Amino acid sequence: MIDLKHLPNQREFEKTMFALRRHWIVPVAITFIFFLLAAIPVIFYYLVQTTNPGLIAGPISYPLFVLAVSAYSLAILLFYFNSLIDYYLDVWIVTNERIISIEQKGLFSRTIAELKLYRIQDVKAEVHGIIATILDYGEVTVQTAAEETHFEFKRLPSPYKMSRQILELIEQDREKHLEEIKEEHTG
Amino acid sequence: MIILPLYILLIIYLIFLLFFAFFGLFGVYHLIKFGFHSFGTFLLIFMFLGASVIILFISYQAIAPIDWLQEITVMEFGGASQYF
Numbered sequence: 001m002i003d004l005k006h007l008p009n010q011r012e013f014e015k016t017m018f019a020l021r022r023h024w025i026v027p028v029a030i031t032f033i034f035f036l037l038a039a040i041p042v043i044f045y046y047l048v049q050t051t052n053p054g055l056i057a058g059p060i061s062y063p064l065f066v067l068a069v070s071a072y073s074l075a076i077l078l079f080y081f082n083s084l085i086d087y088y089l090d091v092w093i094v095t096n097e098r099i100i101s102i103e104q105k106g107l108f109s110r111t112i113a114e115l116k117l118y119r120i121q122d123v124k125a126e127v128h129g130i131i132a133t134i135l136d137y138g139e140v141t142v143q144t145a146a147e148e149t150h151f152e153f154k155r156l157p158s159p160y161k162m163s164r165q166i167l168e169l170i171e172q173d174r175e176k177h178l179e180e181i182k183e184e185h186t187g
Numbered sequence: 188m189i190i191l192p193l194y195i196l197l198i199i200y201l202i203f204l205l206f207f208a209f210f211g212l213f214g215v216y217h218l219i220k221f222g223f224h225s226f227g228t229f230l231l232i233f234m235f236l237g238a239s240v241i242i243l244f245i246s247y248q249a250i251a252p253i254d255w256l257q258e259i260t261v262m263e264f265g266g267a268s269q270y271f
Contacts, residue, residue, distance in 0.1 A: 019223075063193060063253050067200045070246035074207045077242065078214075081235045085214050088231060089221055102221075107213055110221065
């Protein structure tokens, strides 16, 4: 289990500033889809009961219906649970030294990467679309020097504010690592 | 004409339950291993396990009175009306 107060390879003066997850609209949308799917057997049962009540009361049709509804309910629950895990485990941990990006892709794929703040050259925040503008979420991209890796975090809440905060932390970290940056540029 | 016991449906359902248990417990394992040391992690696990138990309990209540030893006749000439 990850403890935000005790990160892996944490340095002596390293402090966790914030942990970022996608906007709340993501779990709300997942929950909405879950309830929509959960309503299907209820609607089906209601329609059958009103049109042909005997249809699911037969010696074979009844057990078939019960088992099918049970399996369907468990399947959508599993889908909902895994979608929430995907949301919950996708996180950006921003410390005063680095950004750790943890990305969960389904159940069997997971990527953990980190960028040192003083190496970051560009922070970009983008908001596209009406809903994203109203609810204030968007994409934040953090990039180091050319040809190096970049982090992209989609549907992040308050992207402009977050990018400003990250930029402030980068400036503070650069001052601490001034010597290293000079050496890199001269060497 | 093929005659099958009704519990064949139960066996198919149990195979599905094995898949469900595997993927569900794998998800729980993921949360415990990679999740944050927070209330949200435990809430998510509790909600999933709780909802699973409720669905399984209701299903059990519904299927318990069924006589699973009765037989199903499939591919019999005479239409599907016998099943309903």
